[in-house]
Amino acid sequence: MDEGKPERSSIIQSVDVCIDVLLDVAKNPDCTLADIARSITETKPRILRMLRTMERRGLVRKSRNGTYRLGNTAIVLGTAASTQVDLVRVANPILEELGQKVNETTQLRIIDNGESLCIAKFEPTRDLRVHSMIGRRRPLHAGSYKVLLAYLPPQVQAQMIPDKLEKFTPKTITSRARLEVELNRIREAGHCVSRGEVSDQLVSVSVPVLAFDGSVIAAVNIAAPAFRTQGHDIQRYITLLKDAARKISAGLGW
Known part of the structure; x- marks a missing residue:
C-alpha cells in the first residue's frame, strides 16, 4: 500500500x-x-x-x-497553510546549504498541537548520521526545540508546558521551575543547545526563525552524533544557524 x-x-x-x-x-x-x-x-x-x-x-x-x-476561520487556515508552504519553499535550499557546510542533519520545525513538528529536512550522505523524518513529532520540553517554547507569550507558554514532563534520559528536564529558568536563558542567548536530553548519543542546536511580523514561526536545527561534536563545533553551528535563520526570515519578509 x-x-x-x-x-x-x-x-x-x-x-x-x-x-x-x-x-x-x-x-x-x-x-x-x-x-x-x-x-x-x-x-x-x-x-x-x-x-x-x-x-x-x-x-x-x-x-x-x-x-x-x-468564513473567517477558513481565511485563518488559508493564511497558515500559505505561510507554511512558503516557509518550506524558502527553507529547503538554505537547509541543504547549511547541511553541506557542516555535513550533518538539518531540520526545520514548527509548533503543532503542543509538539514540535518537522516540516523540512536535509540529511548528509555519510553512513553515521542523525536520521530525520518529515512529519515526525517531538515534545517541546526536551531537546533544542525548547527554543520554540522559549519565545511564546508567557500565557501561551504556560499552557503548552504539560503538568508532567516526560523523562527520556537522565539529562531531560523534568522540573517545571527548572524548565522555566532554562527558557529564560534560551531567550537571552537567542539559541538552544541540547546535549543528551532526548538521546544520550545526540547533540542538537536550534535557532528561531522569524515571520514577517517579527514573531517566532519556526526553528532551524542541526543534529549530530555526540561523539564527533566538540565545543568548537557547537560555536560554529550557532553562527551558521543564525545566518541560516536570518536568510529564511528574510525570505518570509522579515
Missing part, C-alpha cells in the same frame, strides 16, 4: 463529504445549496447539516440571499 494514501476503510465518509462541500464553496463563491448538491451529487438535507456546522465554526458564511462563501 502506498504510505501516502490511506485505506478506503479508514476514511470517515461524512468528513470526506464535508471536505467536498468546503472545497466547492471555496471554488464557487456565492453558490447556493442547490448548486453544491448538483456539483458534488449529494442530498440537500445532508449538505445543509454540514453547512450549518461549518457556519457555526466560521468555515463558511451565509449571505442574506442564501448563498455561501468562505
